[in-house]
Amino acid sequence: MTATVIPARRPADRCSWGDLHRAPSGVRARIGGIVADGLFRRAVSRLPVRVQFPDGTVLGDPTATAPPVMIVHRPDDFAARVGESGLIGFGESYMAGDWSAPDLTAVLEVFAGRAATLIPRPLQRLRGMVIPRPPGSEKGTTRNTRSNISRHYDLSNELFALFLDETLTYSSALFDDDVAASGWNDLAAAQHRKIDRLLDGAGVGQGSRVLEIGTGWGELAIRAAARGATVRSVTLSTEQQDLACKRIAEAGYADRVQVDLLDYRQVEGRYDAVVSVEMIEAVGHQFWGTYFRTLDRLLSPGGRIAIQAITMPHDRMLATRSTYTWVHKYIFPGGFLPSVRAIEEITARQTSLCVRQRLSMGDHYARTLRLWDERFAVHAPEVDALGFDDVFRRMWHFYLCYSEAGFRSGYLDVQQFVLDRRETR
Incomplete structure (x- = not known):
């Protein structure tokens, strides 16, 4: 599909990152x-x-x-x-x-x-x-989550469009075998490869009833609808909802896709497939059980779930789960990364779900982040024109490089999981 023209919607002077020009002196x-x-x-x-x-x-x-x-x-x-x-x-x-x-x-x-x-x-x-603890105002309750999500995803659709490819997909791509040699021109196809693998894992096809938790800017919903599925997608970002609906309509699937501004815990109904891409990171470790019990409740008999999740080693997860970090303060308030073990243990103890397939793709995320950072640097003048200052640009560069370093070092990984119910086997 062709790239969507994104209208400027927010005032230019939108940045408030604190006064960092003067060092603390207490x-x-x-x-x-x-x-x-x-x-x-x-x-x-x-x-x-x-x-x-x-x-x-x-x-x-x-x-x-x-x-x-x-x-x-x-x-x-x-x-x-x-x-x-x-x-x-x-x-x-x-x-x-x-x-x-x-x-x-x-x-x-x-x-x-x-x-x-x-x-x-x-x-x-x-x-x-x-080390400070996370503030209660950022805990992932239904009261706080809308604000947490808005602080990152509602920054500006125009900003994200400057460094994402034309699919506007803000999660790890899945490249061909030669990951290190993959360039910008390979990114959109790699994002589609990632999405298609998730849809395949969830068994999405003609007539499937699909629930997507975390809309992004609509690309997964569009590809699911193109397979003949009907899709309900939920998000807490007003900016993403608005642009996703425009892109879905432009692709010709407005009659197949519904995008709701809704917390995942408030979704009702039953779905043949549930798909969620890098959304569990925003849930908060206190609510992982709620998240998976919700997926279990919403899944129709015989259905499958496919999620993509950034993970960290279990011992580091335990050591840092009460720590307030730079990423919390400036990038993802209320978020926390699970371990593979945590996902497997929670689903085994608190749901009828079971992990059936798992794919590790951390090197693919490192490459994705490098391409985003290079693109962000190229578009620095446009970032300035949107009203983001030099402190923001250094912050965003640090965030992208910090994340890439985590994947390159092996401290972080990203996994695709396919789950179904234990009693179906």
Whole structure:
């Protein structure tokens, strides 16, 4: 299908990312900054990275071959932010310009691959005393979820269109075998390959009644309708609902697809297939049981479920589930990543569902994110024209590179799961 013209809908001055141009200066920042500076220098001195300071100091494992470079421009501000806010401050210091990197993903990959050991073990026991907990206002209740979703997905349809391909698909693609060599021109086909594999797994065909939880901008619903299915798709993003309906109508499937602004917990009915792409990450770990029990309730006898989910190692999931992170504060409020084990255990204990198939595709997500980041950089002038400032651009670049580093290091993965009911086998 041809690309949809996206009208400008929101005011240009929409950005409020806090005043990061001035580093914190309170007692906690000063004392914490001294501690953070010492811990940081100690940690990077044994890592395969090259950290350059304005006074000429260079730290990093001297035996490393061609290590990525991190340039600290304002050491005191960097230390103060990290000392006051930990890893949140680390991300904020990049947003503020306290440090930079010619290859940001490579630097972050070094840290991501050693996330469990960067802080000395005795100090890790103090984690709960210094690291903030997620605010109650971001917990994934029906009261809060609409706001959580809006803060990210309602930023601007125009913004997302600048770095997504013409399918407007905002989740991992599935490339051919040569993932590393795949380029921008391969992305749309790879997104369709991902969608088609999910639809195949859920058994979507002529006459299928399909429920999609998390609409995106409508591409999966369009491809399901093209197979002869009738689709009900639910979202909590008004911007996505509006544009998805336009794209569905332009594709000629308005009579087959219904897009509702509705929480997944409020859906009624029975469906032959339930599909959900990278939506469980926004649910919150307290509600994973609710999520899967809802899918179980909505699935018709003999039906199948296909979901795509970003996952993390089970031990890290347990260690971080009460931690408030930079990603929560600036990108995905209320979100949390499950482990494969958590999904399998919850479905086994709380539902009649069972995981039948699973595909790991983390390297595909790393490539997808790299292509998005390159595209975002190319369109920097248009990002500015939409009213997003330089702090936002650094934030978004950090987010994309941070995510890519997680997949490249193996700290993160993305999985496609196919589930059905145990009693059907």
